[in-house]
Amino acid sequence: MVAFRNSDTSARTSGLLIRCVLYSLLALGLIIFDKRYDHLGQVRRFLSVVAYPVQVAVASPFAGWNWFRESVTTRDVLRLDKVKLEAELRLANFRLQRYEAIEAESQRLRALRDNTADVADRFVIGNILDLDLDAFRERVLVDKGARDGIFVGQAVLDSGGVFGQVARVEQLTSEVILVSDATHAIPVQINRNGLRTIAVGTGDMSRLKLPYLSTSTDVIAGDLLVTSGLGGGFPAGYPVGTVAEVKRDPAQSLADVEVRPAAALDRSRELMFVWLKPAAAAAASALAMSSAAAPAAAAGKTAAAAVASKSVSTPKPTTPAAKPAKAALNP
């Protein structure tokens, strides 16, 4: 039984209604100003700096526990880890040898066709703060903010693939919305056949879906999905997930495709924020490389390279100049 004091039974709470109305109007005003006019950016920034110590304080016991667990691991475990990491590094380096050459070649070819995608240019690594922001939205708080140049809409990756994008930036922190959030969608491409579509979150960290594919679409379980770079938010070619299951119901016009995200959405602690190099600059550098590297190429190609290098020298480049290049190649 809960015992309340009976001290104020006779005293009426003066002006309860007035205060209630005042506070409610204030709150409503805040909602409208924050949502409709977005005037509260500065206020929010300030408040979030005040809230930061609380957030860090709440997260710190869990961070401390993780630190403790890491610092008491045995020598054997560390040695096993080291062996495993070395093996992974060797494999990664082996793959990387060809990757750089292929990347450059792909940029050159794309530049000739004038559809160079945005390339990742610069990374900043941030740590996830151990907080549950909202049970019904897949979001995390990261300890990098406006101070570090983070901006809204920025692509965020982890070591496995695309993690999400920045939804809100405060002074010291930023909020990242995961690819699995029910309100998140990302333009993707099936790596096997280049088919473009959109992957939509489900609200479940282990699952995305492709809702816009018809039953006759060429998609099979095991297909790798990569970012298509369309829309400009994400760099092209980063893994988003693999197709886990394709259900085709003949009565429906759309297939039911389930995707396992490539990023470790529920386990990653470190995220990479990506700055893109604008497509025009990337194209120019790729073309500069190609025109420098191919002085003695075949006749048809030199013509194209000549046109292309002209496009580099003119300040307002690729679009008008690359058209004749295509025309020259076509007949």
Added chain:
Amino acid sequence: MMRNSRIRRVPMALSALAALAFSVMPLPAVLDPFRPDLLVLVVFYWSIESPRAGGLALAFFGGLALDVIRGVVLGQHALALTLMAAWATNLRLRLRVFSVLSQSLTIFTLLTGYQFVLFWVDGATGNPVTAYSRWAAPVIGGLLWPLVAGVLSRNHDR
């Protein structure tokens, strides 16, 4: 009277801060949708226990702090919490003589109202959360009410 209400500001603020911390504390993903709104229970308790000590101010600023920490639209939790705290203050004389069961049921109703205001603001600002599990929090909050009220009434100075 005034001295009493001033003395109780400290446990009020401390309990609200603890509840605020609990609202963003990491829980296993399975339990996460069922996290009770502890801050709301704490605000209700103080609204009923000492309505003149500024329960509404606590509701408004506590709600605002929740908005900032959770990163939702500013004023959402503040609005819901203010309205429901005012209602709880209005019901306080009846609540004090209710049995534990009736108290829990009333608190459940208030928590549902709170959840509904949140739901409405979510919808009005364009990101509705339609998961049914969001309505589990009021049930759990109602069940937890005797415990929370018991702990709070034992611990603040008399």
